[in-house]
């Protein structure tokens with residue numbers, strides 16, 4: 001068979017983190033202990049009451065198809081959660097998806113055509129670029145690395161990048177991979193540009209519950225002028241340690257939701273019914289568990305920043321999520337390959353996120369493993 005493939009898949013590469021996890025898996029298969037700081041998932045179990053709610057839902061027979069865009073009880077709980085964030089999405093402006101990634105995919109596919117313009121803020125999570133490319137869109141990028149990954153000092157550059165041709169701008173705060181939380185002034189700057197040039201914005205708030213700021217980070221869609229042009233992405237994977245349950249949600253203005261939900265109904269059909277029931281419990285009754293995870297992440301962040309400072313490394317301050325960007329050699333790919341092969345510490349090259357010269361470290365690992373990782377990097381001359 002002489003296969004020819006669609007341009008949309010030829011345009012994208014497999015996930016950059018895959019090469020790292022393959023290398024880690026090969027070493028581990030040879031019996032080598034790898035300190036894996038490349039992972040994008042919390043290392044805590046899903047809260048017990050959520051697990052119980054999921055089991056109960058199976059026992060009660062919620063094992064069939066669910067309504068395509070989500071069960072009413074969960075959409076109601078999500079609308080209330082959005083309302084707490086100052087976001088005014090009605091239940092018919094919400095889609096419950098099997099993971100936040102699916103919600104993003106539906107958004108990009110519903111909104112963007114060949115040649116449309118998407119603006120990304122680097123470092124940007126790997127899948128935005130892949131999804132934009134699959135939609136055929138052109139990508140413009142603004143580099144936040146000269147500004148310690150903050151958006152506010154880069155607003156002039158952003159203003160020079162966007163135009164009336166811009167269709168969509170992606171923000172992600174707290175950020176994967178930098179951990180940066182954007183200031184209110186930065187978000188207001190985005191708002192002014194979006195309104196002036198009449199483009200839509202995505203606010204990926206999947207790490208919103210893992211922020212160490214005094215106040216919950218502001219939601220872009222809550223700003224004046226943004227409610228009818230903001231897609232707000234959130235989900236259960238990170239906040240409630242539910243990566244494998246595959247449950248996410250998105251709020252979007254009604255006209256866009258009508259289009260995006262066609263993609264959901266003709267592709268994945270719906271998020272798993274009993275998982276959605278567990279999702280209601282997660283949204284309503286996990287305040288304590290979330291606070292515990294957040295404070296554990298914060299302690300680890302502080303510990304790592306201190307350890308790196310002891311070795312003369314200043315890391316741009318991460319105020320959320322469970323990642324930080326460690327400044328490394330210019331050839332970050334070679335640094336990461338060396339770190340895994342020699343020190344047996346797995347990290348992700350910053351170039352995968354559009355910012356070479358850094359390695360992304362995840363601190364979703366115990367303090368003991370984090371210390372071990374730093375010791376190994378020091379021992380092998382990587383710090």
Ligand SMILES: Cc1ncc(COP(=O)(O)O)c(C=O)c1O
Pocket residue numbers: 040098099100101102125172175176204206235236237243247248
């Ligand atoms: C920035 C960001 N957005 C969205 C997602 C999607 O997460 P999920 O599909 O597990 O909900 C992730 C997961 O790594 C992420 O890091």
